[in-house]
Amino acid sequence: xxxxxxxxxxxxxxxxxxxxxxxxxxxxxxxxxxxxxxxxxxxxxxxxxxxxxxxxxxxxxxxxxxxxxxxxxxxxxxxxxxxxxxxxxxxxxxxxxxxxxxxxxxxxxxxxxxxxxxxxxxxxxxxxxxxxxxxxxxxxxxxxxxxxxxxxxxxxxxxxxxxxxxxxxxxxxxxxxxxxxxxxxxxxxxxxxxxxxxxxxxxxxx
Amino acid sequence: xxxxxxxxxxxxxxxxxxxxxxxxxxxxxxxxxxxxxxxxxxxxxxxxxxxxxxxxxxxxxxxxxxxxxxxxxxxxxxxxxxxxxxxxxxxxxxxxxxxxxxxxxxxxxxxxxxxxxxxxxxxxxxxxxxxxxxxxxxxxxxxxxxxxxxxxxxxxxxxxxxxxxxxxxxxxxxxxxxxxxxxxxxxxxxxxxxxxxxxxxxxxxx
DNA sequence: ATTATCTATAGATCTATAGATAATGC
DNA sequence: ATTATCTATAGATCTATAGATAATGC
Numbered sequence: 001x002x003x004x005x006x007x008x009x010x011x012x013x014x015x016x017x018x019x020x021x022x023x024x025x026x027x028x029x030x031x032x033x034x035x036x037x038x039x040x041x042x043x044x045x046x047x048x049x050x051x052x053x054x055x056x057x058x059x060x061x062x063x064x065x066x067x068x069x070x071x072x073x074x075x076x077x078x079x080x081x082x083x084x085x086x087x088x089x090x091x092x093x094x095x096x097x098x099x100x101x102x103x104x105x106x107x108x109x110x111x112x113x114x115x116x117x118x119x120x121x122x123x124x125x126x127x128x129x130x131x132x133x134x135x136x137x138x139x140x141x142x143x144x145x146x147x148x149x150x151x152x153x154x155x156x157x158x159x160x161x162x163x164x165x166x167x168x169x170x171x172x173x174x175x176x177x178x179x180x181x182x183x184x185x186x187x188x189x190x191x192x193x194x195x196x197x198x199x200x201x202x203x204x205x206x
Numbered sequence: 207x208x209x210x211x212x213x214x215x216x217x218x219x220x221x222x223x224x225x226x227x228x229x230x231x232x233x234x235x236x237x238x239x240x241x242x243x244x245x246x247x248x249x250x251x252x253x254x255x256x257x258x259x260x261x262x263x264x265x266x267x268x269x270x271x272x273x274x275x276x277x278x279x280x281x282x283x284x285x286x287x288x289x290x291x292x293x294x295x296x297x298x299x300x301x302x303x304x305x306x307x308x309x310x311x312x313x314x315x316x317x318x319x320x321x322x323x324x325x326x327x328x329x330x331x332x333x334x335x336x337x338x339x340x341x342x343x344x345x346x347x348x349x350x351x352x353x354x355x356x357x358x359x360x361x362x363x364x365x366x367x368x369x370x371x372x373x374x375x376x377x378x379x380x381x382x383x384x385x386x387x388x389x390x391x392x393x394x395x396x397x398x399x400x401x402x403x404x405x406x407x408x409x410x411x412x
Numbered sequence: 413a414t415t416a417t418c419t420a421t422a423g424a425t426c427t428a429t430a431g432a433t434a435a436t437g438c
Numbered sequence: 439a440t441t442a443t444c445t446a447t448a449g450a451t452c453t454a455t456a457g458a459t460a461a462t463g464c
Contacts, residue, residue, distance in 0.1 A: 008442080008443085026232045026233055027232055029425085029426070029427090030426070030427060030428085031425090031426070031427090039443080039444090040443065040444050040445075041427090041428095042428085042429080042430095042443080042444070042445085043442080043443070043444085044427095044428095045427080045428060045429075046442075046443080049428090050427080050428075051426095051427065051428090104318065107313075107375065107376055107379075108314055111376050111379050111380070112310065112379055114383055117383060117385075121385070149387065149389070149390060150387060151386065151387065151390065152385070155385050155386055159380075159386070162376065163376070165376065166372055166373050166374075166375055166376030166377070167372050167373040167376075168372075169313065169372055170313055170317050170368065170369070170371065170372030170373075171372070173313075173317050173318055174317070174365075177320055177323060179323075179327070179358070179361050180357065180361055180365065181355065181356060181357065183355070184355060184357065184409050184410065187408060187409040188405060188406075188409040191404075191405045191408045191409065192405055195401040195404070195405060198397075198401070199394060199397045199398055199401060200394075202393060202397045203390050203393040203394040203397065204390065214416080214417085235451085235452070235453090236452070236453060236454085237451090237452070237453090245417080245418090246417065246418050246419075247453090247454095248417080248418070248419085248454085248455080248456095249416080249417070249418085250453095250454095251453080251454060251455075252416075252417080255454090256453080256454075257452095257453065257454090
């Protein structure tokens, strides 16, 4: 018995996060995570029972950590359009800035897997954070007033956060591959962000 | 010895194509493909030697089949902008129309995997089709005249064909999930196609 | 004799667990 | 006594191959 529990659990979580982000759920291996963490692989089961559990723990924890960041963006009373902008900027700062692999991960491991998608939507839906719930009322008002199409609260937030993931992932992959000139990739990215904002607004107009 | 070789090989190819499209390379299983095809799984190895080989065979065959479709779109002498439009329409008709899973497959199995990406780019690069090679010259002229940014011939074609895959896949996934109202998804798709055209043109402007 | 097919199984890999061991706290 | 850790291994799954068998063509 060398480390205290806090430490080992945290080390495993970090190693697992890196492995899952890099390889995706299916290609991530428990033995490989253990090797990264420098512990016997039985420890992963000791703390998290199963691979699936370990993965879901990470997703939930990370999302919980993220909520306060969005809370701030949702607090203001300005027009919906500006709130959308703020949420998307928060997403850029706190989610995408972590790694260029993030958009791809979001798409393949969350959007493409119904269980994970639902799980995270539930986190948003059930969060007790004040601003988040206040924004829920605001959103429903706007819908009632006919300013927005009918859409679920959590789905709305989720749409804002994940929408760019799909379009950005391919460009980031292309950039990584080095096949396209870097300026072309950067130009694509830049233009995409502008357009995406407009596309979301169009789609939500009643 | 029941079937002739032509038949079994074809049946395996079709079963494998369906399995790979549905589950992706890692999650596709040789036993499952054999079950779909109704043959002993040793037959897959008899004809294709390995899983990897089977997968690459499918990719290459499909791409070869596709080339003539693009050939037509590339034949005309009209402005580059219209040629881009035609290639993208051909892509819609012959690639995306096959299955709503196609954009996702394109992104995860081709764009995200350098070996596969390079392999298919080579198919385009080395194709002896007349219109394709004639368009290569046309493209280089346009670049020389300063109408387009410097970009490889195969990369250009590949960009036109695969660009929408990234942005459409998430919307198709959302539609499948049933969480967003269907009109929102359709609206997103429609707007996206228009914008994507503009984004590509912007990125390629010198 | 060659080709296509099947059955059986080797060999690799991966998740999960059993059980032993050592450190800590009461 | 409880908790954290390790080693060893069971059990499942998957790719690949060996070897037997049957049909076809010469």
